[in-house]
Amino acid sequence: MYSEAEGQRLGLSGWVKNTRRGTVVGQVQGPPxxxxxxxxxxxxxxxxxxxxxxxxxxxxxxxxxxxxTGFTTRY
Known part of the structure; x- marks a missing residue:
């Protein structure tokens, strides 16, 4: 939820997902x-x-x- 909000605040595109191992994976796109x-x-x-x-x-x-497009959390 917080990673999604930060990605949106920055105007980035992509997604994040919490894994069962307690880690986070995702994809981030936008200006370097x-x-x-x-x-x-x-x-x-x-x-x-x-x-x-x-x-x-x-x-x-x-x-x-x-x-x-957009920045979301995947489940």
Missing amino acids: HLVNEMKVWLSEEGSPGSRISRAVFSNERDIANLET
């Missing part, structure tokens, strides 16, 4: 400086009460056009 701001938020602040031990970002690439 805003994606980087989201990455910092995810790795340093996160949701209230969350305990962040590490953040791993993978499969990063440049895209010409957004592949999704």
Whole structure:
């Protein structure tokens, strides 16, 4: 819920999902400086009460056009 709100606040596109292992996975798209701001938020602040031990970002690439619209939480 908090990650979704942060993605929306930044005007990003994508999604987040909590896993059964207590981790979060997702996809974030938008201007690079805003994606980087989201990455910092995810790795340093996160949701209230969350305990962040590490953040791993993978499969990063440049895209010409957004592949999704809006920022949501998947269940």
